[in-house]
Amino acid sequence: MTDDECYASLLQHHRQTAAFRSCQSVLHWDRETYMPRAAAGYRAEQVSALAGLVHTRDTDERVGVWLAQSEAAAGGRSSAEATNIREWRRAYDRLVKVPQSLVEETARVTSMANQAWIDAREHSDFTSFSPWLQQIVQLKCDYARCIDDGSELYDVLLDDYEPGLKAAAVAAVFDELRTPLAELVGRITSVAAPHGDAVNASPVAADTQRAFAVDLAGKLGFDLQSGRIDTVVHPFCTTLGPNDVRVTTRWDENDIAVGLFGVIHEVGHGLYEQGLPAKHWGTPAGSAVSLGIHESQSRLWENHVARSQPFWRYFFPEIKKRCGTALDQIGEDAFVKAINHVAPSFIRVEADEVTYTLHIILRFEIERALVSGALAVDDVPAAWNETFRDLLGPTVPNDAHGCLQDVHWSLGCIGYFPTYALGNLYAAQFYDAAANDIGNLDEQTAAGDFTALLAWLRKHIHAVGMTHRSADLVRTVTGTDLSARSYLNYLRAKYGSIAPNH
């Protein structure tokens, strides 16, 4: 086999696997949107059949042979080819280094742990979940050791979600944020009125909200010929194919902010997916860099764009018209303040853009200490509650509102949380760079024109797929390393002007 044939085999194999993987996405999307209730049991069997097929293909020994020859080959590779070989190698090694027995044991334990977590959270009883978490931490450490016994184990886990990033780098930037963020939250909330009324004074029908949100998504640049927006219980964005990006959301008739910013957040993910290079579909060169970079796109549109004053200078008259009497009592300024309300709360998924990052710092510190052995599982609630008080103020009333609130650990996802906060940081850095390049970004936003911003994101981030790992991408695009500066500046500028009248 020539070197070219070898690469062609790798490409064909992975593209075919991507077709099967994308069928899993169809099954998942359908399950969350339209699947009849009683179909759940068999749907799990369908998913499992495809997962087994994909795993067999991903660990096919021929992939190892093709990779070895491709890596050893002399001769010029295009950037896309080099990216693909690098990432196929990473993925292959991470799969074949882990024994099947450990994979199966982890699947078995997390399946039961997830049910245990549901019960534990319901009864706010950490002790019933603690033995499961112990097993999961142990299994994840075993897993990390299989892949790389020389690194900090948490690095290996983090790498599953943010390839190439190290725990020490995350810790460094989180340490920069810890105190200034906590102070900022304290300052905002000391002058803020309690969050009294919802944005809308009376209910707004879901259909009305939906119609506005779909128009808005189109205005932001989301292509509805290559995507859709549907209603679900737990919103997400998923890609079923190169021209098939499905955004989902939920609606709260009593609080239009829920659906509105939910849609914009997911559309931010969707714009990234729609902007990935279609010709590289099914390969790393056509894939998103990491969860953190993905989250940066959702956060950028949700917060930097759609929670800004200029944005609502354009859209407020329209949403007011659409919502009938429900927004009669509120003006543009009050509306912008209402959608930017900041206050410490116990539940991460309900947190605002300022306190959210503190929630993540807390989880990262606990996870890293669990994996290093510095923290025992039984001590998680005490550590959680103490750090929460330090960072956010209030006393956690119970574990359901504390260390039992998130599903992630019960599913074996350790190292995932940091990507949420990284998304906030990347978003701020990218937005700064875009504003700098574009010049009059606020004016364009105030005119309801997002073409320059989207074109900038397309060119610098979307179109390059996985060419760079996240750290390199940030450096390449913004000229600086991952940093807390843009995010802190953004928050200070915004809440300096908003908070006093809040």
Added chain:
Amino acid sequence: MTDDECYASLLQHHRQTAAFRSCQSVLHWDRETYMPRAAAGYRAEQVSALAGLVHTRDTDERVGVWLAQSEAAAGGRSSAEATNIREWRRAYDRLVKVPQSLVEETARVTSMANQAWIDAREHSDFTSFSPWLQQIVQLKCDYARCIDDGSELYDVLLDDYEPGLKAAAVAAVFDELRTPLAELVGRITSVAAPHGDAVNASPVAADTQRAFAVDLAGKLGFDLQSGRIDTVVHPFCTTLGPNDVRVTTRWDENDIAVGLFGVIHEVGHGLYEQGLPAKHWGTPAGSAVSLGIHESQSRLWENHVARSQPFWRYFFPEIKKRCGTALDQIGEDAFVKAINHVAPSFIRVEADEVTYTLHIILRFEIERALVSGALAVDDVPAAWNETFRDLLGPTVPNDAHGCLQDVHWSLGCIGYFPTYALGNLYAAQFYDAAANDIGNLDEQTAAGDFTALLAWLRKHIHAVGMTHRSADLVRTVTGTDLSARSYLNYLRAKYGSIAPNH
């Protein structure tokens, strides 16, 4: 390998294949309902990836080995096991006897022929489709010869859709129908007023129609926890899993009969699917007998039940209420007459329950003559037009309203059409038997109570899966062979009473 292990391998293999095949159904359903327009290209690749996988599994040489040992095994087999081995053998032989080159050539030709047919129908130009149809007839004959060179070739093609049934048996029953049906149509239309007004005098919103149809489906016994009803361009019913039956329909605001009977027809299919034994899912013992038997279930509910006077004695007040003023001008009797309007028309899919069978007889006679060589492809239009005049009266104005109207031949489906008419015949025979067993079926229908009828169908037809081939099933359930008698009696009784005032 013991005989038991051998059977277990067959079972496990086919169930796993069924899981992949059901993923194809998910892709298909999504494509027809919600898929964004631009996703079509990649969806074809996903479908093709799964189709290749399913084909590889279906033709796996181990299946042949396992089948041979299972067939040779002594020892008692359950009825389900015997059914499965019989049908797995039939399916396997039909696949492995046909060379891959012929499969690929047929796929290539039909793909282009389908586009040629679309163009030909648009321009009503049979000569541009004729060379494609010639190739298709040739390829289908080659296919039939591969499978069984000793039979009438049309029998082999028919067997793809109606396993076990012979062309001669179809011809015999169609010959019984030809003259009486044509006479009946003449008699009805000679006294019938032209179909002037639609059922509803003013438009009825699709949502209103949908709400009524969903309630109606539930009333008939369709389980909406294990199924759904969605809107599409070309209605169908598909099964995505043992508790996941998806009915689709379309709505015409100017003619509520379109959506109403469309839903009931597809729900008839859906009730069959929901009634198949779930424990045998993914095997012949848990599968429908044939297209004809499937069609009998849709026709039974659509025509025998839902176009009957007793049915509307119960539902007319409700539909009148739901439709607001749109049904103000029509009474129950006039409504029942309107939904039973009979008149010759050129287009099969718009035909009523009487003329429909004549459309099928026409197609069967032409197909059979094409395959035997008695009719040349170039002579199809003339043969079509002459037989149409004999059977239905009017002169076909052009090929778009004649021999170019159906998609089937362009897709390589020859032998499919008879199953539509067989559905009408089976439906009448089953309904007679059910009415005989139940006693007061009309009274129950007039009370909106379908539990006895559904239970009867469940027990005698749905629950037995493919235990019997269609001819045996009809004999077992009704005590008589496939026959035209029940169908003719039904039509004469119904239109004897309805027609004179029509």
